[in-house]
Amino acid sequence: MADAIPLIETQMLSKKFGDKTAVNNVTFEVHGGEVFGFLGPNGAGKSTTIKMIVGLLQPTSGMVRVAGYDVQAQPLQAKAASGYVPDEPNLYLKLSGRELLRFVGDLYELDRQQAARRIEELLRLFDLAAAGDDTIDSYSHGMRQKISVAAALMHDPKVLVLDEPTVGLDPKSARLIKDILRQMADRGAAVFLSTHILEIAERMCDRIGIINRGELVAVGTMDELRALGTGKGETSLEDIFLQLTGGAEYAEIAAVLA
Amino acid sequence: MNQPSAIQPGSSLARYVWKLLRLRWVIYFSGFLRAKPARKVGYVVIWLLLLGLFVGAFVLSWLLLRALQSPQVAVYVDLRSLRDGLPVLALGGAFVGILLTSFGVLLQALYLSGDIDFLLAAPVPIRAVFIAKLVQAILPNLGLISLLGLPLLFGLGAASGYNVLYYPLLVLILIALALAAAGLAALLVMGVVRLFPARRVAEVLGFFGGILSLICSQAGQWGRFVDISESQALQATQTLARFNTPWLPLAWPGRGLVALGTGQWGTGLLLTGLTLVLSGGAFALALTTAERLYYTGWARLQVGTQKKRPARVSRPAAAEHRSWPVILAERLLPAPVRGIVVKDLLVLRRDLRNLSQLISALILAFIYVLAIGRGTDVPGGQGEMPAIFMQSLHYLKTYSALMLWIFMSWSLISRLALMGFSQEGKQYWLLKSAPLSTGKLLLAKYLVAYLPTLGLSGLFLLVISVLHGNPGDMLLYGLPVIALSSAGTTGINLAFGVLGAKLDWDDPRRMVSGNSGCLGALASLVYLTFSLGLFFGPPLGLTLLKQSALLGQALGLILGGVLGVACALIPPWLVRQRVSHIGEA
Numbered sequence: 001m002a003d004a005i006p007l008i009e010t011q012m013l014s015k016k017f018g019d020k021t022a023v024n025n026v027t028f029e030v031h032g033g034e035v036f037g038f039l040g041p042n043g044a045g046k047s048t049t050i051k052m053i054v055g056l057l058q059p060t061s062g063m064v065r066v067a068g069y070d071v072q073a074q075p076l077q078a079k080a081a082s083g084y085v086p087d088e089p090n091l092y093l094k095l096s097g098r099e100l101l102r103f104v105g106d107l108y109e110l111d112r113q114q115a116a117r118r119i120e121e122l123l124r125l126f127d128l129a130a131a132g133d134d135t136i137d138s139y140s141h142g143m144r145q146k147i148s149v150a151a152a153l154m155h156d157p158k159v160l161v162l163d164e165p166t167v168g169l170d171p172k173s174a175r176l177i178k179d180i181l182r183q184m185a186d187r188g189a190a191v192f193l194s195t196h197i198l199e200i201a202e203r204m205c206d207r208i209g210i211i212n213r214g215e216l217v218a219v220g221t222m223d224e225l226r227a228l229g230t231g232k233g234e235t236s237l238e239d240i241f242l243q244l245t246g247g248a249e250y251a252e253i254a255a256v257l258a
Numbered sequence: 259m260n261q262p263s264a265i266q267p268g269s270s271l272a273r274y275v276w277k278l279l280r281l282r283w284v285i286y287f288s289g290f291l292r293a294k295p296a297r298k299v300g301y302v303v304i305w306l307l308l309l310g311l312f313v314g315a316f317v318l319s320w321l322l323l324r325a326l327q328s329p330q331v332a333v334y335v336d337l338r339s340l341r342d343g344l345p346v347l348a349l350g351g352a353f354v355g356i357l358l359t360s361f362g363v364l365l366q367a368l369y370l371s372g373d374i375d376f377l378l379a380a381p382v383p384i385r386a387v388f389i390a391k392l393v394q395a396i397l398p399n400l401g402l403i404s405l406l407g408l409p410l411l412f413g414l415g416a417a418s419g420y421n422v423l424y425y426p427l428l429v430l431i432l433i434a435l436a437l438a439a440a441g442l443a444a445l446l447v448m449g450v451v452r453l454f455p456a457r458r459v460a461e462v463l464g465f466f467g468g469i470l471s472l473i474c475s476q477a478g479q480w481g482r483f484v485d486i487s488e489s490q491a492l493q494a495t496q497t498l499a500r501f502n503t504p505w506l507p508l509a510w511p512g513r514g515l516v517a518l519g520t521g522q523w524g525t526g527l528l529l530t531g532l533t534l535v536l537s538g539g540a541f542a543l544a545l546t547t548a549e550r551l552y553y554t555g556w557a558r559l560q561v562g563t564q565k566k567r568p569a570r571v572s573r574p575a576a577a578e579h580r581s582w583p584v585i586l587a588e589r590l591l592p593a594p595v596r597g598i599v600v601k602d603l604l605v606l607r608r609d610l611r612n613l614s615q616l617i618s619a620l621i622l623a624f625i626y627v628l629a630i631g632r633g634t635d636v637p638g639g640q641g642e643m644p645a646i647f648m649q650s651l652h653y654l655k656t657y658s659a660l661m662l663w664i665f666m667s668w669s670l671i672s673r674l675a676l677m678g679f680s681q682e683g684k685q686y687w688l689l690k691s692a693p694l695s696t697g698k699l700l701l702a703k704y705l706v707a708y709l710p711t712l713g714l715s716g717l718f719l720l721v722i723s724v725l726h727g728n729p730g731d732m733l734l735y736g737l738p739v740i741a742l743s744s745a746g747t748t749g750i751n752l753a754f755g756v757l758g759a760k761l762d763w764d765d766p767r768r769m770v771s772g773n774s775g776c777l778g779a780l781a782s783l784v785y786l787t788f789s790l791g792l793f794f795g796p797p798l799g800l801t802l803l804k805q806s807a808l809l810g811q812a813l814g815l816i817l818g819g820v821l822g823v824a825c826a827l828i829p830p831w832l833v834r835q836r837v838s839h840i841g842e843a
Contacts, residue, residue, distance in 0.1 A: 055691060058838075076693040091685060094605045094609050095605065103600070105597075137457075151688070
């Protein structure tokens with residue numbers, strides 16, 4: 001059940017890179033207990049928005065609050081409450097999986113013994129216990145993605161932000177991640193994830209936001225999004241997404257090329 | 259359904275090689291066209307300078323060799339054998355040089371460049387990819403060797419009056435030798451990659467390459483070339499002449515060219531022909547072998563050949579034995595700072611590419627420790643100098659050893675502090691998204707640079723004080739001096755490291771932008787000069803003024819210490835706002 005106080009809140013959030021506006025006046029809220037899907041075409045501004053939420057980028061204007069803390073004014077409190085999984089698992093390749101998690105435990109100032117227990121739990125959960133002492137450069141892409149998710153879960157965050165979390169994962173691992181995200185939401189955390197796999201968004205997310213060319217064009221539950229349709233019978237998220245982001249006309253071009 | 263395109267793989271090898279090479283040229287040329295005007299001018303100036311160097315070297319060689327052939331010189335020394343051996347030496351050296359230096363660049367070009375997946379997945383003959391990569395890899399080395407060798411050999415031809423056939427054949431043979439050497443090096447690369455992972459081979463090669471180049475540079479400085487006697491010079495020329503033997507295949511291209519130049523057509527055509535046939539054979543062998551070896555090697559690389567190690571059994575945290583420095587660090591340092599220090603030192607130790615850069619400071623230290631150890635403590639003479647001068651000289655010698663080490667530690671700190679942030683690379687998101695204050699992050703990066711230097715300095719001082727037999731001067735005064743001066747050096751370099759932080763590197767040698775790297779090194783050197791003046795000026799001055807050296811040392815520690823602490827704190831404080839913007843494009 002969603003809480004009344006939002007754990008992620010953006011107000012008129014904008015980011016410009018020189019003359020180019022990547023994100024323009026984006027406003028939304030994600031409450032505890034919710035899984036929020038963030039969709040958009042390539043280059044729409046998803047990753048930029050996510051990076052502003054987790055404090056990797058400073059907004060040009062607007063405000064982001066995470067767990068009630070302003071990310072710009074109280075970055076340490078906001079970051080302590082959140083976990084982040086980037087789209088590419090860039091990790092320290094010369095550290096072992098276990099050493100990486102220990103390092104993350106230190107960064108989040110976890111008690112040493114509590115961190116050690118948590119590391120073993122997470123390694124077992126993600127089926128990485130046997131590879132825990134191997135350096136990450138010997139890991140496959142999927143293993144790197146899993147250790148990246150494990151690192152984000154080390155401090156049991158209230159807010160979990162994931163950028164394309166299931167890319168490169170086998171079906172078993174993808175299912176595990178989905179189950180974990182659902183469990184976290186059920187325990188009261190806010191889960192914010194971007195994905196291109198609309199089926200995941202449709203089945204997993206309580207609410208969905210669609211961003212196009214830097215602007216949030218729709219936010220709501222699946223039923224609310226369906227109500228936004230043009231009345232031409234769009235029922236699937238794919239139809240709604242294409243209609244809102246201007247991709248529907250490509251179906252005709254594809255038919256000509258086929 | 260559309261008709262498939264009319265691509266015929268393997269229909270024309272030369273056509274595909276040409277396409278691939280033209281692509282590289284287009285990339286290079288469009289890079290030039292899109293560059294800023296200042297960079298364009300820079301490129302043009304560099305090319306003009308290289309052309310000038312080529313012409314200048316040619317003219318100089320011509321005049322010098324003509325002068326050496328004059329009858330006046332011939333009265334004293336017979337340099338004919340050296341002159342005839344010069345092409346043999348230059349071409350043989352070019353072959354060996356390209357063979358040795360091509361291994362690393364071919365490893366990078368054939369297996370580790372980013373476009374290999376794309377090229378091998380495209381309907382392009384693998385031989386064409388191999389040849390294009392080979393040519394791209396050897397062009398810089400061939401260019402360098404041509405820049406140095408061709409003017410010399412052209413000058414020799416002009417000075418000796420060789421016929422016109424000598425010049426084009428010289429270029430042709432140089433290219434043939436380069437292709438043969440690169441082909442053989444490629445075979446070696448393909449063989450090694452079948453046994454070891456390419457990336458690991460590159461790391462090991464970088465490590466040993468760095469050490470070797472340092473040892474060579476130091477050996478050059480320590481060599482006593484000025485003491486070479488006339489008989490040694492004569493012996494050297496005789497050794498070179500012995501290399502010019504008809505039974506050595508490496509001598510054939512040079513001997514053949516000289517024979518052609520002097521009109522001995524039979525010998526000349528035979529030897530140059532043999533050279534071209536052998537070079538072509540070596541290249542053809544590499545080419546045909548590459549068809550199979552290169553593809554299978556690349557395919558193995560994709561699936562990974564790393565052996566699975568048996569899983570280690572981790573001990574529970576409570577049972578872990580922790581040494582006293584770890585316990586001390588846990589009490590003194592916040593967990594995030596400790597975590598970053600441990601992480602950075604682990605990564606530095608495990609990545610051979612980083613270690614090769616760090617080890618240079620250690621090798622230099624070792625060499626100079628040996629040099630200091632071999633020196634005599636008492637200055638030469640018969641004791642007629644006043645005691646005050648003898649005492650000053652004694653202190654000067656002690657302080658010189660300390661200064662030497664301070665400059666050694668400067669090179670270590672420059673690497674560690676200047677690249678402290680850049681070293682994070684694409685992994686910086688982990689630190690930036692963590693609840694880590696700027697102060698803690700700066701402190702962690704500061705300690706990563708400072709602590710290893712301090713530890714090594716202590717060790718150095720211990721060794722030197724034992725060698726000198728005066729532990730008091732060295733340890734009690736030397737350690738605080740090094741600790742305080744290194745503190746300032748670390749602060750300055752760390753600040754420039756923040757300003758020039760670069761996270762999008764693939765090669766650790768390109769971590770820091772040139773401007774901040776140069777400015778950081780310059781600023782810290784200026785600081786060091788002042789700092790050493792403040793530390794050592796007062797004790798030396800007071801000794802010369804017949805005052806207490808101890809008082810001078812205390813004064814030096816206060817003056818130098820204030821500057822050191824100020825430089826340790828102020829530069830990082832000045833750039834603290836910049837830290838939160840690192841990694842934002």
